[in-house]
Structure formats: structure tokens, C-alpha cells
Amino acid sequence: MEWQDEGIVLGSRRHGETSVIAEVMTVDHGRHLGMVRGGRSRTMRPVLQPGNRVSLHWRARLSEHLGEFRVEPIEQRAALLMLSAPALHGVQAMASLLRLLPERDPHRHLCAAMEVIIAHLDDASAAGELFVRFELALLNELGFGLDLAQCAASGVRTDLAYVSPKSGRAVSNAAGTPYADRMLALPVFLRPDMNEAADRADLEAGFRLTGFFLNRHVYEPRGLKPDTARESFIQATLKALDAASTEHQIR
Known part of the structure; x- marks a missing residue:
């Protein structure tokens, strides 16, 4: 099993002496974890910082396995984000x-x-x-x-001012004002x-x-x-x- 995708690094954690488990939000495969061999190296540590955009090649024997990532940087912006x-x-x-x-x-x-x-x-x-x-x-x-999109009480789409904490639906100013103390703005x-x-x-x-x-x-x-x-x-x-x-x- 293998695929290629792009994504944003969410984080990583140490795995063994030299590897890490990287967590990435990918375009087509959702939030995905994978082992990166040598992920703790001087070269890879800056690449695997949260916020960086990366190219990924994932491979595993079975789809349910953790698998391994091969990671290449696309946009390394973590250093700027840290400022x-x-x-x-x-x-x-x-x-x-x-x-x-x-x-x-x-x-x-x-x-x-x-x-x-x-x-x-x-x-x-x-x-x-x-x-x-x-x-x-x-x-x-x-x-x-x-x-x-519209008032839960009247159906109007204008003058919306509140959200009902019970239903999660918008409420207009006219319909919601008598109950304003119970509403969310x-x-x-x-x-x-x-x-x-x-x-x-x-x-x-x-x-x-x-x-x-x-x-x-x-x-x-x-x-x-x-x-x-x-x-x-x-x-x-x-x-x-x-x-x-x-x-x-x-x-």
C-alpha cells in the first residue's frame, strides 16, 4: 500500500533513537500519522515543524498499519510562525x-x-x-x-442577532430580544x-x-x-x- 499527497505538519513525537512519528493534515487522506526514519536528524527536524507544508510518500504493507513517510519540504514557514x-x-x-x-x-x-x-x-x-x-x-x-442562514422562529434572513443555545439556529433581533439573556450573540x-x-x-x-x-x-x-x-x-x-x-x- 502506498500513496503520495501534500499536507501541513501538525506535530511529531520521538520514536526510537533516530526516528519520529509525524502527524500531518493531508489534502486527500485526512489527518494521518506515519514514521519518518531519521526524523530527528539535523536535516529533517526543521522540515517536521508544525505549520510547514510538505510533500509526502506513504508506504505500508497493509492499509491499517502505521506505515512510513518519506517527507520533502514544499514551504518551510515554521520559523516565521514562531515569531x-x-x-x-x-x-x-x-x-x-x-x-x-x-x-x-x-x-x-x-x-x-x-x-x-x-x-x-x-x-x-x-x-x-x-x-x-x-x-x-x-x-x-x-x-x-x-x-x-435564517431565523428559527420566523424564517427571515435579515436582522439576525442571536443563536439559540438549544437548537444552534439563528434568531432574529425581533424574535430573540425578549429572551436575550438566554441567547448567544x-x-x-x-x-x-x-x-x-x-x-x-x-x-x-x-x-x-x-x-x-x-x-x-x-x-x-x-x-x-x-x-x-x-x-x-x-x-x-x-x-x-x-x-x-x-x-x-x-x-
């Missing part, structure tokens, strides 16, 4: 979320989304908004997708009739929204705690936004 707290924590947070999916289950659009987010990790607002959308897509892949950048970039308050609402449903449907039923990388990314992103706002005011 920014949002970027460093963002890659780690996405890796932890992808580990909630079954291994070897293809999710091409999540792999593509991770590429886009990595390319925008130097822009706190864009990265935060894309990350929230990434979590929504992940919830959908896990079978817990939210319906944010729907960020402006997720409303289908709006086209605005996320500000700090919107990002906080977005993280709160996806975090609520991840806890309810994924972490709690599995007896898991959310990975600390997610909270670290959120705090680093909000801090970067605050710093950018202060600098703009000074100018």
Missing part, C-alpha cells in the same frame, strides 16, 4: 481541533482552510474571523453544524446579510459561540478538556488587536 504569539498558538490550536476528527478521514476543505488561516496569521482580525469559521466548519464535519461577520470585518467585540462573541457548542457537543460528551492552545490563541489575538488599535490612536 508571533497568535501564529504560534494558532497552528497549535488548529492541530488540536483536527485531532477531534477520526484519523485518515478526508476533509479537503479543512486542510485548505488551515492553509488560508496560516497565510493570514499576521493579521489578528482576519485570522480570528477565519479561525471562528474554521471551528464552525469543524462542528459541521462532526455532525453538529449550526444553522445561521451572533457576530456581525457571520450574518448572511452583512459584509463587515470583525472587530474585537465580534471576535469575542464568535469565540464564545463556537466554544459553547464545542464544549456541549464534543468535549463534554468525550470527557475531554479544551486544549489550552485555543485559549492562548484567543488571548494573543485580542491582545494584538488592542495593540494595533492603540498604535492607530497614537498616529
Whole structure:
């Protein structure tokens, strides 16, 4: 059994004296593990850093075996990602979320989304908004997708302001205001009739929204705690936004 693919390195762990078990989010084969002989060498260690894009050749005697990777670098960006707290924590947070999916289950659009987010990790607002959308897509892949297209009560597609914590469906301002204290806020950048970039308050609402449903449907039923990388990314992103706002005011 063998195949060739491209992917993003999520992490690696030591295996024996000179090898590692590499974890990669591939385009066509999902999150996949494989042994890399000589992975701890001076040449391979920089290649197998989280966030790098690589070319892979996987081989095993049987499809259910761990198998071996032959890895070639395509884009080594880990060194740049390590210079920014949002970027460093963002890659780690996405890796932890992808580990909630079954291994070897293809999710091409999540792999593509991770590429886009990595390319925008130097822009706190864009990265935060894309990350929230990434979590929504992940919830959908896990079978817990939210319906944010129209109001659950009236069917209208405009003036959406809330999300029901029970159904995961959007609710309009008119229908939801009497129950606002029981609702989750729907960020402006997720409303289908709006086209605005996320500000700090919107990002906080977005993280709160996806975090609520991840806890309810994924972490709690599995007896898991959310990975600390997610909270670290959120705090680093909000801090970067605050710093950018202060600098703009000074100018």
C-alpha cells in the first residue's frame, strides 16, 4: 500500500533513537500519522515543524498499519510562525481541533482552510474571523453544524442577532430580544446579510459561540478538556488587536 499527497505538519513525537512519528493534515487522506526514519536528524527536524507544508510518500504493507513517510519540504514557514504569539498558538490550536476528527478521514476543505488561516496569521482580525469559521466548519464535519442562514422562529434572513443555545439556529433581533439573556450573540461577520470585518467585540462573541457548542457537543460528551492552545490563541489575538488599535490612536 502506498500513496503520495501534500499536507501541513501538525506535530511529531520521538520514536526510537533516530526516528519520529509525524502527524500531518493531508489534502486527500485526512489527518494521518506515519514514521519518518531519521526524523530527528539535523536535516529533517526543521522540515517536521508544525505549520510547514510538505510533500509526502506513504508506504505500508497493509492499509491499517502505521506505515512510513518519506517527507520533502514544499514551504518551510515554521520559523516565521514562531515569531508571533497568535501564529504560534494558532497552528497549535488548529492541530488540536483536527485531532477531534477520526484519523485518515478526508476533509479537503479543512486542510485548505488551515492553509488560508496560516497565510493570514499576521493579521489578528482576519485570522480570528477565519479561525471562528474554521471551528464552525469543524462542528459541521462532526455532525453538529449550526444553522445561521435564517431565523428559527420566523424564517427571515435579515436582522439576525442571536443563536439559540438549544437548537444552534439563528434568531432574529425581533424574535430573540425578549429572551436575550438566554441567547448567544451572533457576530456581525457571520450574518448572511452583512459584509463587515470583525472587530474585537465580534471576535469575542464568535469565540464564545463556537466554544459553547464545542464544549456541549464534543468535549463534554468525550470527557475531554479544551486544549489550552485555543485559549492562548484567543488571548494573543485580542491582545494584538488592542495593540494595533492603540498604535492607530497614537498616529
